[in-house]
Amino acid sequence: MTERKVYSKLGEALAKGEFILTGELEPEKTCDLSHTIQEAKDMAPYVIAANVTDSPLGIVTINSMAASHIIQKEANLEVIWQLTVRDVNKLGIAGMIMGGHALGLRNILSLTGDHTALGDMSESKPVFDLDSATLVKLVREMVDTGAINGHEIKHPPTLHVGAAANPNAEPMEAEILKIGRKAEAGCEFIQTQVVYDLDRTIEFLTEIKKYKVPLLLGIFPMKSYGMAKGFDTFVPGVSVPKNILAKWKGIKTDYSTDKKMQKEAYDQANYEFFKPFITELRKKNLLAGIHCMAVHYPRIFPKLMEIIKS
């Protein structure tokens, strides 16, 4: 990020090399964002910015650009606008990038997006005119040159653009080389898929360090045993370690009569699992920050801050 211009708090923190925390907000199928805004307000004291998802799993929700704008304005929390290439062609996306800037958005996370076939409007035409790397390239072209295809943009957008990486991907080498392409395209930060396997994460992050892109590690603190089990069962390619599942199950049983104690026990268990995990990776100088994907679990943020500050 040396000599790079700074357009957002996220961009500034990354440029300064501050260790940061980002959160995640998942607007639903609704035109009323009050719940998400409240969640954003709850996490605002702890995170530098929060991702706003773009119809994950291909299940249609309120548009992520509109939601990002409203959340940023109402909750006074900077957002990382997740933009997938699934639903709009290159021409449309270029227009959205300008529109997003005009609405005050300053960070984009470039994503492919889950296929339309997976979601609740599977009859929709899957677009994928761009991919996650060529979207990064398009943003950088518009921001850095102030033009598209050589045509001047009167007031060009100024946004940072990041991309995703999956340390769980197998074959890992294919994923690593793909990250190389995203780096070449001009990606300014990376947020990873959720990780639980420390050895694998170290191997992956060590390999992609050569691309010199600041990396925010994706973690998913588990609010309850049900959440942990569900995550393990339903999120493809991510397995929650057996000992974690057993521990969470134990908390569910041991504190079944005292919900307050149970909550504290879950929070403490998350702290105990993630503290050594994150500390080890920081010690190896592999992280620029943490991206916490646990939605609807804002009370975990003070604990995460403790880990980050320790």
Next chain:
Amino acid sequence: MVVITTKKPTEEVIEALENYKIKKLAIVSCGTCAALCQTGGTEGAKEWNDLLIEKGYEITAVIVSEDVCDNRVMKKDLRKIDDEIQESDAILTASCGLGAQSIVKVLENKYPEKPVLVSNNTKFIGMTERIGRFYMRCRACGDCYLNYTGGICPIATCAKGLMNGPCGGMVDGKCEVGNYEKDCGWVLIFNRLKAIDRLDLFSRLRDARDWSESGHQQEVVFR
């Protein structure tokens, strides 16, 4: 190369015939691709002939043509059953969409009032493993990338047609579309390029596809 077809449900074909108030019709069946797909050929033609007679339709003629999609062949073959076409309310085509449109083209001047209906759905250009196993491996996109992707097409084998995969929907080499049963196209490309020691090609950042030439009513005309 075969244009892969599947049969439409019988009720859908009957519904179309009823919609056009057809009583008498000629059947033109494709003896090449559709025959291979068992949606045309001699057997397909006989099947429709028997079924429609049973349902009370009058069949004026049944022909199996080797190249329904070739206007020249079609012109010649249809001339042989000109009387029968004249007395038919419509032509039912057991071929691909090209075959049906070829007949429309050939008959457009002499019999502009005759509907040409189809009994098949045209699926894709297919690679044949054996009869009954056909795979889409080319989308005829007009700008072939195979020299840089190890001879495996990302447009046809990646569910998203991405130029820079694999995407986050890949788990253990399988694709999120279809419940992780099919191979990820980009992992196939990765494995192939690795085998031929050309991972440098895999590492390459590819531009988005240029659709500016993909135009309307494409044609190849060189004479």
